[in-house]
Amino acid sequence: MPAPRSTTRVRTHPLGDAALLAELGTRLDTALNTRAIALANALKKRRDVRQAVAAYASVTVHFDPDQTTHDALAAAIKRLASKRPPMAEPGRLHRIPVVYDGPDLAAVAAVLGLSAAQVAEIHVRPIYRVFLVGFVPGWAYLGPLPEELELPRRHVPRTQVPAGSVAIAGRQSGIYPLPTPGGWHLIGRTSVKLFLPDADPPCLFRAGDRVKFFAAQT
Amino acid sequence: MREVLRVKKPGLFTTVQDLGRPNAIAAGVPPGGAMDRFAHRAANLLVANDETAATLECTLSGPELVALENCLVAVTGADFDPRVNGEPEPTWTGIFLSKGDELAFAGRRQGGRAYIAVAGGIAADKWLGSMSTNLMTKRGGMHGRQLLTGDVIATAGDAHTPAISGRHLAPNQRPDYSDHTLGAIAGPHLRRLGATGRRTLFNAEFKVSRDADRMGYRLEGPTLDASGEELLSFGLAAGALQVPRSGQPILLMADHQTAGGYPVVATVASAAMPVAAQLLPGDRLSFAEVSIESARKLRAAQRAALDSLIS
Numbered sequence: 369m370p371a372p373r374s375t376t377r378v379r380t381h382p383l384g385d386a387a388l389l390a391e392l393g394t395r396l397d398t399a400l401n402t403r404a405i406a407l408a409n410a411l412k413k414r415r416d417v418r419q420a421v422a423a424y425a426s427v428t429v430h431f432d433p434d435q436t437t438h439d440a441l442a443a444a445i446k447r448l449a450s451k452r453p454p455m456a457e458p459g460r461l462h463r464i465p466v467v468y469d470g471p472d473l474a475a476v477a478a479v480l481g482l483s484a485a486q487v488a489e490i491h492v493r494p495i496y497r498v499f500l501v502g503f504v505p506g507w508a509y510l511g512p513l514p515e516e517l518e519l520p521r522r523h524v525p526r527t528q529v530p531a532g533s534v535a536i537a538g539r540q541s542g543i544y545p546l547p548t549p550g551g552w553h554l555i556g557r558t559s560v561k562l563f564l565p566d567a568d569p570p571c572l573f574r575a576g577d578r579v580k581f582f583a584a585q586t
Numbered sequence: 587m588r589e590v591l592r593v594k595k596p597g598l599f600t601t602v603q604d605l606g607r608p609n610a611i612a613a614g615v616p617p618g619g620a621m622d623r624f625a626h627r628a629a630n631l632l633v634a635n636d637e638t639a640a641t642l643e644c645t646l647s648g649p650e651l652v653a654l655e656n657c658l659v660a661v662t663g664a665d666f667d668p669r670v671n672g673e674p675e676p677t678w679t680g681i682f683l684s685k686g687d688e689l690a691f692a693g694r695r696q697g698g699r700a701y702i703a704v705a706g707g708i709a710a711d712k713w714l715g716s717m718s719t720n721l722m723t724k725r726g727g728m729h730g731r732q733l734l735t736g737d738v739i740a741t742a743g744d745a746h747t748p749a750i751s752g753r754h755l756a757p758n759q760r761p762d763y764s765d766h767t768l769g770a771i772a773g774p775h776l777r778r779l780g781a782t783g784r785r786t787l788f789n790a791e792f793k794v795s796r797d798a799d800r801m802g803y804r805l806e807g808p809t810l811d812a813s814g815e816e817l818l819s820f821g822l823a824a825g826a827l828q829v830p831r832s833g834q835p836i837l838l839m840a841d842h843q844t845a846g847g848y849p850v851v852a853t854v855a856s857a858a859m860p861v862a863a864q865l866l867p868g869d870r871l872s873f874a875e876v877s878i879e880s881a882r883k884l885r886a887a888q889r890a891a892l893d894s895l896i897s
Contacts, residue, residue: 381773381774382771382772382773382774382853382878383773383774383822383823383826383850383853384771384823384825384826384853384854384855384856384881385771385855385856385857385878385881385882385885386823386856387823387853389774389820389821389850391774391820394815394817394818395818396818418608419608419609419611419612421611421612421821421844421845422612422821423818423819423820423821423845424818424819424820425818426818426820426821427821428820428821428822428823430608430611430823433856433882433885437878437882438878500819500845501612501613501614502611502612502614502819502821502843502844502845503614503819503843503844503845503846504614504722504843505613505614505615505616505722505723506613506614507614509819545614546722546723548722563723565713565723565725568714569610569612569613570610570613570615570714571613571614575612
C-alpha cells in the first residue's frame with residue numbers, strides 16, 4: 369500500500385532578511401510538534417541554514433542570505449514538509465521529583481475546587497511532552513496539562529521566581545531554570561537542575577523529550 | 587596571551603562581545619553578541635583582526651584604559667569623543683597606543699554604543715562557542731559580567747600584521763546614525779493590524795522608553811492593536827517587533843528571549859540594526875516598510891563597505 373500523502377500545509381513568513389517562520393499549524397498537538405522537530409532536523413543539515421529551531425507547530429529558520437533567498441528556502445521547506453517525516457523515536461524520559469508546596473498551591477486548589485493533594489495527584493498523572501525549549505536558558509514548555517488544572521496566567525506576574533519552581537498555566541506546565549520574572553502559578557519545586565551551563569547543549573530537556581513528575585517529600 | 591590594557595575606569599556599562607552564539611538558541615540561550623554588528627566588524631578590520639574577534643561594547647560612556655604594551659586599537663560606533671592622553675583622536679580609525687598611553691573618552695556626542703577593538707583580538711571566557719557576555723547566566727566575556735576597575739584585558743594572539751595605525755573607514759561608508767528611520771520587513775502577523783494599524787506602524791513616530799536594554803526596547807507612541815487568537819510560542823529573531831496586549835511594541839535586540847507568543851508585525855532589516863543599536867531611551871524612531879529585496883541590497887552595500895577594509 370502506498371504511504372498516505374501528507375496533508376500538512378506549511379506557510380512561510382519572512383522574519384527579516386535572514387530568518388523565516390515556517391508554520392505547520394496553529395494547534396497544540398503532539399503530531400504537529402513531531403513534524404516540526406523533524407523539519408527542523410532536516411533543515412539543520414542544509415549548508416545555507418545557520419540554525420533551525422522547532423517550536424509547538426512551527427520552525428524558525430535562520431539562514432545565510434548570501435547563500436540562499438527567502439523564496440528558495442520556502443520552496444525547499446514546502447518539499448520537505450510534504451514528505452512523510454521519519455518515524456519519530458520516543459524522546460528520552462526524565463523522571464522529576466517535585467515537592468508540592470508552592471506558594472500558589474492553595475490558591476490554585478481553591479479556584480479549581482480541589483484539595484492541594486488532588487492538584488498534586490492530577491499534576492503527576494500524565495507523561496508530558498517537551499514541546500519547545502526556549503524563552504530563557506533551559507526553560508521547557510511541557511504539555512498537555514490535564515484540563516482539570518487549566519487556569520489563565522496570574523494577573524500580576526512575579527518579578528522574581530526562584531529557580532526550580534514547578535509551575536502551571538493554560539494547558540502547560542514548566543520548571544523555572546533560573547531566577548526570572550514569571551506569571552505562571554507556582555505549585556511546587558524540584559531539586560533537578562534544568563540549566564546546565566557547563567554542558568552543551570546547556571539544558572536537561574530537548575524538544576520531543578518526555579517528562580514524568582512524581583511527588584517527593586523534600 | 588598578552589596583557590595589553592588595564593581598566594582604570596570601566597565606563598557605565600562595558601562588556602566583551604563578539605558575534606554571539608547562534609547555535610545556543612535551541613537551548614533557550616539568547617544569541618547575544620555586539621548590538622551594532624557593523625561597528626563591531628569594522629573595529630576589528632581596522633586593526634587587522636578577524637571580524638569574529640571579541641571587542642568591548644561601551645554603553646553611554648567609554649572606559650579609561652591604560653596601555654600595558656604598545657598596541658593598535660580602533661574605536662567605532664557611537665562617538666564618545668575618544669582621547670589619547672587628553673588629545674582628540676578620530677573614530678573609525680586605527681590608533682596606535684604606546685606603553686603607558688591612556689585611552690579615555692571626553693563625552694557622548696552621538697549614538698549609544700561604542701566599540702573598541704585591539705589588534706590580536708580580546709581574550710575572554712568562551713561559553714557555547716562565543717566570548718559574548720551573558721549577564722543572566724553570568725557566562726562568557728569578562729567572567730560573565732561588565733568590566734570593573736582593575737580588570738586587565740589580554741589579547742588572544744599576536745597581531746596579524748605589524749601595528750600600523752591610520753587605517754580608516756570614510757564617513758560615507760559608515761551607517762548614518764542620525765537617520766532614525768528603520769527599514770522593516772512585513773512580519774508574520776502584520777495583517778492583524780488592519781489597514782489603519784499598518785499605516786500607523788509605518789508612518790507614526792515612536793520613542794524608545796526607559797525600558798530599553800540589550801534584550802530589547804519597549805517603545806512608546808501610538809498603540810497598535812494586534813489582538814486575535816492566542817498564538818502558540820514560536821522562535822524569534824533579533825529585530826522582530828512584537829506587539830503585546832498593551833499595544834506598545836517591543837523591538838527585540840541581541841539578548842532577546844528566544845521564543846515568545848506575541849504577534850510579530852515587522853522585523854527590522856539587518857542593515858538597519860546598527861542604527862537601532864545606537865538608540866537610547868528618549869530617542870525618536872520610525873519604521874519604513876521595505877521589501878526583502880531592498881533589505882538584501884542594503885545589506886550588500888554594508889558588506890561592501892566592510893570589505894573595503896580588508897586588504
